[in-house]
Amino acid sequence: MIDDFVKKFARKYLNMEVRRFNVMNSPFALIKHLLASHKVDLLLDVGGFVGTYGQEAREMGYSGEIVSFEPIKASFEKLKAKADQDPKWICHNIGFGTKNEELAINIAGNFASSSLLGMHKNHTDLAPDTAYQSTETIQIKRLDEVITPEIARQYQSIYLKIDVQGYELNVLAGATTLLPYINVIQAEISFVPLYEQGPLYHEVISKLDELGFELFTILPELKDPKDGRLMQGEGIFVRKQNH
Secondary structure, eight states: OHHHHHHHHIIIIIOOOOOOSSTTTOHHHHHHHHHHHTTOOEEEEESOTTSHHHHHHHHTTOOSEEEEEOOSHHHHHHHHHHHTTOTTEEEESOEEOSSSEEEEEEEETTSTTOBSSOBOHHHHHHOGGGSEEEEEEEEEEOHHHHSOHHHHTTOSOEEEEEOOTTOHHHHHHTOTTTGGGEEEEEEEEESSOOBTTOOOHHHHHHHHHHTTEEEEEEEEEEEOTTTOOEEEEEEEEEEOTTO
């Protein structure tokens, strides 16, 4: 009865939806469950931005090691300020791709939408404030040359989160020898073009299936406010049982 009253009150007077914190209703509860059920002791945060994901992982109760990677200097400084307060959280000012090189990244107005790829009109139409403002030269490396198999073998279970604005397949292509040690992958998937030459959902799902990971669920992330169409989500992939 109290639950019903709270839900109805929130809908009617606050224009809000109140839900229980569980794997059915909350993305945070689901990720918390995955971290615990897979006994994750190393969280690789690729595209760490300003430390939001690492901070949320700690709020979920995750106590293992976190390694965050963020190539943009301004964002990295904010990330580092958070990581420096946590003895089990380290960070590196680099990005990932298929080989070691220097590339120019496009800096978005909100920083979070910055990408090595051009921004599609769908993206700027949806959020004009994300339009690119400048560029910055960043260091790109292969993920499996930074977190090598020798390092990976020291951990019981690894969770890889990839938030790289259309560069997901490049990151995976540079993680070949590391992938056998990873149990869960969280990666952005787009249902409409948001970045030029960026992969769409079926390409990411197909590639990860080929690499031995099956789609577990999709967490809605970006919707068109005009009609509610899902434009981008977070795909959660788990290692197939026979891999």
